[in-house]
């Protein structure tokens with residue numbers, strides 16, 4: 282009762298108290314598609330969104346809801362909705378806010394699929410995006426047009442690690458009455474809570490640090506509840522009459538939770554990217570230790586940064602916590618606990634050296650994910666971007682010697698030893 | 713719906729259905745610093761059950777413009793005039809918190825015919841401590857946050873919600889933020905100043921229902937129980953939750969109100 286529990290406590294408890302019938306301490310996995318109605322009246326109430334409750338697992342599920350409520354609590358949002366992946370979350374937000382003819386301003390330095398969705402897929406449905414440098418609030422301001430319906434970016438960009446100056450950009454969005462939507466996957470609410478800096482909507486890939494163990498794909502939309510959707514001309518499908526539910530105005534009926542109500546009634550209902558209850562359980566299990574893991578991720582990252590910066594085989598190291606990073610000052614201001622556990626570095630010897638390094642380490646796993654408890658590596662030059670020339674990679678902000686490292690929770694000396702093994706192989710190659 | 717009332721834009725929630733003045737009308741009155749959104753799960757529920765529903769945003773609250781009312785009696789007069797203006801005939805008034813004090817005063821003056829009174833987390837008096845009164849003037853946002861935290865039972869702390877994915881705290885804070893910054897101070901001052909509750913409760917003649925909350929820190933259960941003793945034949949229920957009963961226990965509350973209403977017909 283009005284305890285105002287702190288972050289670590291909420292990570293463990295929010296969204297669930299043991300039910301009186303079974304006393305189950307863990308969140309039960311409600312592995313069911315549907316829910317028996319007590320009466321036809323109750324069924325109608327749920328269909329009409331008169332009251333909250335569960336109808337069909339594509340729309341909501343008690344296990345998934347516990348995860349959603351935990352995320353809402355951790356972010357300080359009004360409501361949240363979990364879905365099948367981070368990309369599903371991103372698509373749900375865009376399709377809830379934008380219609381054909383609308384415009385988006387987005388960061389040019391983002392995860393490839395985020396860029397692809399906006400650059401290639403959405404234009405086929407009449408939603409066009411202008412990409413701008415996320416470190417340039419003025420450029421963002423200039424790119425906003427009368428039909429701009431949202432501004433989108435990643436707090437910490439993947440893979441370039443550019444930091445968005447969230448408070449500055451939020452001010453611009455606020456003055457133009459445009460929601461600021463942020464992908465907060467790389468920071469998680471432990472490192473930074475975007476709503477406190479004026480952002481309006483958060484999307485997460487739960488697959489990464491929130492889940493934290495590389496075992497389940499999932500995503501979430503968290504709604505700050507701090508955006509005024511009242512402009513019927515600008516946001517007609519949120520504040521004006523919507524075809525669903527007899528011409529409902531989500532804004533009038535649900536206020537701060539209008540967006541989530543709309544995504545449930547339209548996005549989840551019509552597109553259906555629901556999260557399985559079992560995956561929700563796994564992801565929540567991960568969130569229970571989020572504060573502990575993030576602390577160790579950051580500790581290990583800082584230690585490995587020291588190691589890499591001083592290593593003779595390393596050409597360059599990029600991380601926002603290094604003074605050499607162009608966004609270091611912004612990072613210090615908005616991410617005081619640390620700027621995440623992704624590190625990019627270049628190996629002396631270019632593309633071949635990168636390949637040799639990756640193939641010689643044995644503890645760090647060579648794969649396409651980030652944010653696992655285990656240390657992960659990828660060399661874009663010989664994998665995801667192997668089809669591109671060095672010049673083409675440069676245009677995308679990448680170099681062919683670059684290794685992307687997701688620092689895990691192992692004993693840091695074991696990781697360093699593992700890397701020495703990789704560097705030895707590169708040395709041999711360079712001879 | 714939005715109307716122009718007393719020269720100001722005034723929003724009245726109708727639960728997603730259009731208003732039919734020939735039906736029995738349920739008029740929901742929100743509490744201090746709240747607006748129509750404190751009855752999200754009542755407005756649609758009862759509108760879809762065939763009642764006419766109105767949930768006005770009081771002046772300077774929610775989507776309504778205008779100057780905030782400065783006393784409980786002024787609030788009651790405003791609502792009375794609105795009901796007359798809308799030509800509503802059979803009205804059941806349902807107040808939450810401050811809305812209960814307004815309902816008590818409305819009972820004295822209502823010109824249209826009052827069918828029944830329902831008090832949710834109510835009392836005949838709502839004294840407000842000086843700290844909160846001061847804070848509501850200096851920093852209404854902070855005062856709102858404190859009210860949202862005090863106002864909810866354990867479900868608030870634990871982010872437990874019958875409405876999948878929703879947070880009582882996050883939602884509650886933002887609902888209060890939608891009001892004009894001066895709204896809260898006049899609401900709290902009005903509650904604190906109101907002292908006619910005993911007389912007002914004694915003269916109630918219509919059927920009355922009270923739904924109180926076991927862990928209410930805003931209008932404590934003890935005070936609520938004294939209040940219902942002042943009313944002749946007040947049907948009383950106690951739910952296991954905090955002050956924000958309408959969102960903490962929506963189904964239980966709706967079902968109690970529903971069976972009370974069915975007895976009126």
Ligand SMILES: Cc1ncc(COP(=O)(O)O)c(C=O)c1O
Nearest residue numbers: 366367368392439466486488499
């Ligand atoms: C920043 C960022 N956002 C979104 C995604 C997409 O997440 P998911 O794989 O869960 O769809 C990723 C995946 O790598 C990512 O790195």
